[in-house]
Amino acid sequence: MKSIRELLAEDDLKKLASRSNFRYGQEIAKNDAIKIKKSNTFNLIVEIKPFGQRQIDTELHSTTKGLRWKCSCTAKKNFFCEHCVAVGLYLNTPAQRSE
Numbered sequence: 001m002k003s004i005r006e007l008l009a010e011d012d013l014k015k016l017a018s019r020s021n022f023r024y025g026q027e028i029a030k031n032d033a034i035k036i037k038k039s040n041t042f043n044l045i046v047e048i049k050p051f052g053q054r055q056i057d058t059e060l061h062s063t064t065k066g067l068r069w070k071c072s073c074t075a076k077k078n079f080f081c082e083h084c085v086a087v088g089l090y091l092n093t094p095a096q097r098s099e
């Protein structure tokens with residue numbers, strides 16, 4: 001099974017998200033709004049508090065069937081929202097990589 005980081009390279013994020021959601025995700029990642037609640041090789045549970053907005057809970061999991069995700073911003077299944085993008089980009093930042 002692949003690690004969650006392996007599944008969230010920038011190219012993967014671009015494929016999963018729409019272009020506009022990718023752009024929103026970049027903004028969120030830049031604004032330091034991401035707080036990791038739980039993180040291990042295969043799972044990520046994150047709180048996102050965009051400035052002046054309600055808190056969002058985002059989960060990303062690497063499973064035997066590939067990447068699975070869930071976000072409190074939408075009930076739509078399989079919709080890779082801007083928050084999922086932001087978490088992925090956050091993982092790709094050099095400081096996170098060197099962990």
Ligand SMILES: [Zn+2]
Binds near residue numbers: 084
């Ligand atoms: Zn979301």
